[in-house]
Amino acid sequence: MTYTPEMLELIKVVEATRPSRLHQAYPAMSMEDRQKVLQGFHPDYLVESMREIRVGVGKGGRMPNELAEVIEGRPHIDASFDLSCPEFETDVLVIGGGGAGASAALMAQENGARVTIVTKLRFGDANTMMAQGGIQAADRPNDSPSIHYLDVIGGGHFTNYPDLVEALVIDAPIVIQWLESLGAMFDKLLDGTMMEEHGGGTSRKRMHSARDYSGAEIMRTLRDEVRNRPNIDVIEFCP
Known part of the structure; x- marks a missing residue:
């Protein structure tokens, strides 16, 4: 790896001061000091990066601005949508396209049901993907x-x-x-x-x-299996 001249100078400082730091004890930070560091540098503690949810079951809770916008997003269904005329018929409706939803759909299909998975994002965009x-x-x-x-x-x-x-x-x-x-x-x-x-x-x-991508591997497996089995329909970006 090639270091910049500035980094090389910093490395020299670290190496020169290492013997004096090996046996140096550093006092533990107080809870107040920790809070100051978090509020000053951690993105989850920056006031401008978080806001309260204004509607829904999570109303009043604070979360990142981007997530708040998704949760508060208006549905794509027009007000004139006629609920008396269903567009889909199914035996089992699975709401959510993550690991749990995909597994439930596979189990239902194995027991003879026609299954429909609906998910607000792409099939597989879920917490399962983030598990390590x-x-x-x-x-x-x-x-x-x-x-x-x-x-x-x-x-x-x-x-x-x-x-x-x-x-x-x-x-x-x-x-x-x-x-x-x-x-x-x-x-x-x-x-x-x-x-x-x-x-x-x-x-x-x-x-x-x-x-270190266990969740992604599990989701890949489940998603491929769902896609390749009959009688399982997936509706993505479903409000």
């Missing part, structure tokens, strides 16, 4: 759903809903197998077994990931 870490599933000999359950309950400071945690830890290995059967390319060792790592607060390695 991976999915935890207890599928190793030294692990079990029971151990996973204890990790989740403890990590949640015993405030979790036990029934939801139970469903999570029992279904997780099944979901991993299902996603892989659809073509999701999780990281693997040379012998073909899943490469699993520790997650926050875990007592076993059970994190299944696809590099």
Whole structure:
């Protein structure tokens, strides 16, 4: 890598002062000092970059200006639209084109339903795309759903809903197998077994990931599967 002359000078300063800084202790910042730094430099704390939502269920909440404009955007349906004359008929209507919506559509289709997915943006423009870490599933000999359950309950400071945690830890290995059967390319060792790592607060390695774009890989798999199956219609940019 080629450095600019200014950067080279700064590197020399860092190297020259490194011995004096190795054993230097820096005092912890007070909460007031931290708040000042955040308000001065972090984009989420800049007053001009955030505003309150004026309508809807999120009214009064603060969020970035760009997101507020999307949420407050007027629908594309004209006032003369006749609701008595439906344009589409379906057995199952899935609202939302992210990982959950795509999975629900696939499950419904597998059970014989004709499915329609409607999404306000493009199919796949969702939080799933932003996920990086991976999915935890207890599928190793030294692990079990029971151990996973204890990790989740403890990590949640015993405030979790036990029934939801139970469903999570029992279904997780099944979901991993299902996603892989659809073509999701999780990281693997040379012998073909899943490469699993520790997650926050875990007592076993059970994190299944696809590099640092796990969500994008999962969404790619689900989106391709939906597109290639019969009896699933996708309506994008649907208000």
